[in-house]
Amino acid sequence: xxxxxLFLGVAAASxxxxxxxxxxxxxxxxxxxxxxxxxxxxAGFAFTDDAGNWQGFDPxxxxxxxxxxxxxxxxxxxxxxxGKTRFEALKSGEIDMLARNTTWTYSRDVDLKLSFTGINYYxxxxxxxxxxxxxxxxxxxxxxxxxxxxxxxxxxxxxxxxRTNNMSYExxxxxxxxxxxxxxxxxxxxxxxxxxxxxxxxxxxFENPADHVILPEIISKEPLGPLVRHGDDNWADLVRWTLNVxxxxxxxxxxxxxxxxxxxxxxxxxxxxxLGAEGSxxxxxGLPADWAVHAIKAGGNYGEIFARFxxxxxxxxxxxxxxxxxxxxxLIYAPPFR
Amino acid sequence: MSEQTVEQKYAPGTHPSLPPPxxxxxxxxxxxxxxxxxxxxxxxTLLSIYLLYAIIPPLVDWMLINSVxxxxxxxxxxxxxxxxxxxxxxxRFDQFVYGFYPEEERWRVILAFLLLIAALVPILYDxxxxxxxxxxxxxxxxxxxxxxxxGGLGLAHVESAKFGGFMLTLTIGVTGIVASxxxxxxxxxxxxxxxxILRVICVCFIxxxxxxxxxxxxxxxxxxxxxxxxxxxxxxxxxxxxxxxTLFSAAYIAEVVRGGLQAIPKGQTxxxxxxxxxxxxxMGLIILPQALKISIPGIVNTFIGLYKDTTxxxxxxxxxxxxxxxxxxxxxxxxxxxxxxxxxxxxxFFVSCFAMSRYSIYLEKKLETGHKR
Numbered sequence: 001x002x003x004x005x006l007f008l009g010v011a012a013a014s015x016x017x018x019x020x021x022x023x024x025x026x027x028x029x030x031x032x033x034x035x036x037x038x039x040x041x042x043a044g045f046a047f048t049d050d051a052g053n054w055q056g057f058d059p060x061x062x063x064x065x066x067x068x069x070x071x072x073x074x075x076x077x078x079x080x081x082x083g084k085t086r087f088e089a090l091k092s093g094e095i096d097m098l099a100r101n102t103t104w105t106y107s108r109d110v111d112l113k114l115s116f117t118g119i120n121y122y123x124x125x126x127x128x129x130x131x132x133x134x135x136x137x138x139x140x141x142x143x144x145x146x147x148x149x150x151x152x153x154x155x156x157x158x159x160x161x162x163r164t165n166n167m168s169y170e171x172x173x174x175x176x177x178x179x180x181x182x183x184x185x186x187x188x189x190x191x192x193x194x195x196x197x198x199x200x201x202x203x204x205x206f207e208n209p210a211d212h213v214i215l216p217e218i219i220s221k222e223p224l225g226p227l228v229r230h231g232d233d234n235w236a237d238l239v240r241w242t243l244n245v246x247x248x249x250x251x252x253x254x255x256x257x258x259x260x261x262x263x264x265x266x267x268x269x270x271x272x273x274x275l276g277a278e279g280s281x282x283x284x285x286g287l288p289a290d291w292a293v294h295a296i297k298a299g300g301n302y303g304e305i306f307a308r309f310x311x312x313x314x315x316x317x318x319x320x321x322x323x324x325x326x327x328x329x330x331l332i333y334a335p336p337f338r
Numbered sequence: 339m340s341e342q343t344v345e346q347k348y349a350p351g352t353h354p355s356l357p358p359p360x361x362x363x364x365x366x367x368x369x370x371x372x373x374x375x376x377x378x379x380x381x382x383t384l385l386s387i388y389l390l391y392a393i394i395p396p397l398v399d400w401m402l403i404n405s406v407x408x409x410x411x412x413x414x415x416x417x418x419x420x421x422x423x424x425x426x427x428x429x430r431f432d433q434f435v436y437g438f439y440p441e442e443e444r445w446r447v448i449l450a451f452l453l454l455i456a457a458l459v460p461i462l463y464d465x466x467x468x469x470x471x472x473x474x475x476x477x478x479x480x481x482x483x484x485x486x487x488x489g490g491l492g493l494a495h496v497e498s499a500k501f502g503g504f505m506l507t508l509t510i511g512v513t514g515i516v517a518s519x520x521x522x523x524x525x526x527x528x529x530x531x532x533x534x535i536l537r538v539i540c541v542c543f544i545x546x547x548x549x550x551x552x553x554x555x556x557x558x559x560x561x562x563x564x565x566x567x568x569x570x571x572x573x574x575x576x577x578x579x580x581x582x583x584t585l586f587s588a589a590y591i592a593e594v595v596r597g598g599l600q601a602i603p604k605g606q607t608x609x610x611x612x613x614x615x616x617x618x619x620x621m622g623l624i625i626l627p628q629a630l631k632i633s634i635p636g637i638v639n640t641f642i643g644l645y646k647d648t649t650x651x652x653x654x655x656x657x658x659x660x661x662x663x664x665x666x667x668x669x670x671x672x673x674x675x676x677x678x679x680x681x682x683x684x685x686x687f688f689v690s691c692f693a694m695s696r697y698s699i700y701l702e703k704k705l706e707t708g709h710k711r
Binding site: 040041042043044045046047048049050052054055056077078079080081082084085088089092094178181201204205206207309310314315316 | 412413416429430432433437438499557560561575652653654655656657661662664665666667668669670671673674676
């Protein structure tokens with residue numbers, strides 16, 4: 001068997017030595033693409049389209065970063081990561097950034113030595129019940145049977161919530177979202193609980209989505225955002241400000257369609273600074289002056305990306321809610337571009 | 339009464355044999371003997387018929403009659419028919435087969451697959467014409483396949499990250515199977531060797547690998563190795579997985595082969611030694627041919643297990659068909675259709691595993707030399 005030679009061949013081909021991680025931007029520019037860690041599939045947030053390309057709310061952040069660096073969103077390569085491999089992939093340098101439904105927590109930030117570069121989705125654990133149950137608040141769920149994914153923080157949150165409200169429940173342990181959907185639809189549990197975005201996505205797959213309600217109570221904080229590893233603040237700044245630019249663009253009404261027009265100069269000095277018509281803000285990041293133009297051009301501003309992949313127009317059908325701009329009563333807020 | 343026929347007379351012993359009574363021949367006899375021979379049997383038969391009646395019409399209805407093959411999204415599917423939405427499999431077929439392999443390079447995957455069949459035939463069937471030439475080709479096939487799949491020699495380079503779907507399953511499965519058999523045989527021989535150090539090494543290796551779940555080894559491959567390798571080195575993830583899967587399966591093969599080796603009476607070795615055969619000749623000509631023959635069911639069993647275990651790579655983020663189905667179903671156009679995809683994947687695995695098991699039966703029959711145990 002010549003398999004050993006095969007191995008040697010592959011080994012030689014794949015032993016790619018890269019320089020130290022200190023200057024991620026130069027590394028990325030040298031290799032010519034951005035290596036982005038995504039999830040292996042979360043409805044609307046990361047999926048493969050009919051042509052086999054990664055799309056979704058999370059890959060859109062990567063595409064914006066790649067566009068900011070190269071002026072070309074397609075210079076992104078994706079590494080599907082699971083909940084168990086994502087942080088190792090980032091820390092070992094296999095990927096340059098991670099955009100994968102990852103909750104910003106103290107221990108991940110401090111102990112795992114990762115830098116969260118912002119929040120692109122405020123999620124939280126919610127409850128879904130059939131309308132026929134006649135329940136309008138989670139406080140009325142005493143004695144209910146609850147479908148719950150085992151081994152997750154949602155399980156702990158659920159226990160806490162029922163204990164603090166002095167209620168009892170009967171857990172129905174399940175492994176995956178697909179399993180939960182079947183159990184819930186078969187009536188084996190009265191309530192399904194997981195992140196609100198997941199509930200909405202699950203409900204969208206029902207034949208009669210209107211027969212089910214998502215209760216108003218959100219019992220946990222799950223701020224999701226892109227992250228990079230410790231040790232390269234310039235790189236963290238680049239990712240952070242790419243996300244910020246998308247948010248500011250929505251706030252100031254810069255869209256995918258009008259960004260080229262606006263880049264020529266407007267009456268609004270902040271837009272001019274951001275799009276490179278005024279000052280030399282690109283230089284500060286080591287990027288061309290029109291980096292933000294490309295980032296916005298790639299997939300549109302934050303609101304456009306939201307609407308395209310998970311908004312009410314899509315089958316996922318998520319309301320903006322907390323993820324509305326601060327000017328409209330939500331939490332999405334970016335520091336000023338100056 | 340008057341129309342009664344006249345009975346023909348026969349001399350004693352010359353009457354031709356009459357056919358058996360209606361109830362004792364043909365289909366009726368078979369049904370009576372096999373389906374309604376006892377009260378228990380009658381109940382079971384009726385129950386089975388009822389179950390078939392309850393299951394088959396809805397299944398045919400779901401899979402064929404009301405199913406939809408041509409649609410652009412789940413909603414379109416549901417409008418067109420109430421059955422299975424095979425459109426998702428049709429639309430995403432290429433993705434399930436090739437993963438993310440670049441479209442213009444996919445002929446290389448097809449060619450590699452066809453050559454794989456060409457390379458397997460001379461190994462599997464000893465009546466193949468030009469078998470010796472074929473075996474030489476089988477020997478160099480791994481090198482050809484490597485260059486075809488990963489590129490080189492003028493072909494564009496395709497990185498392992500682009501591998502996915504059934505081609506990933508086949509790459510891992512076939513490499514694991516092909517590489518682990520010789521390695522496993524060597525380990526089995528090493529474990530029964532008289533050389534102390536060699537034996538200890540083999541025993542430790544086999545027991546360690548068998549004592550650790552494959553998932554753990556895959557995690558080691560995907561995460562822990564990064565700590566051992568020099569910083570900044572990037573060692574292809576697929577290659578790491580291939581090595582781990584091969585080692586894992588080799589340890590199991592070694593134990594199966596050892597079982598075969600131990601079943602061969604000591605007299606065989608002694609006779610070979612008396613004839614003055616060296617250790618390798620003894621093993622190659624006398625012991626292994628007999629031992630491997632006994633081990634065939636166990637070896638094929640291990641192979642089938644390994645082949646199905648390749649789906650575990652989804653846990654470390656390699657997108658085999660199961661992993662891809664997750665990514666595909668996350669598309670809001672298609673979400674909620676898991677059954678169709680799982681049926682499709684199950685069919686693929688069934689066909690490949692069934693083929694392996696039939697070949698093993700064929701091989702057992704061919705090598706049957708009358709030593710029934």
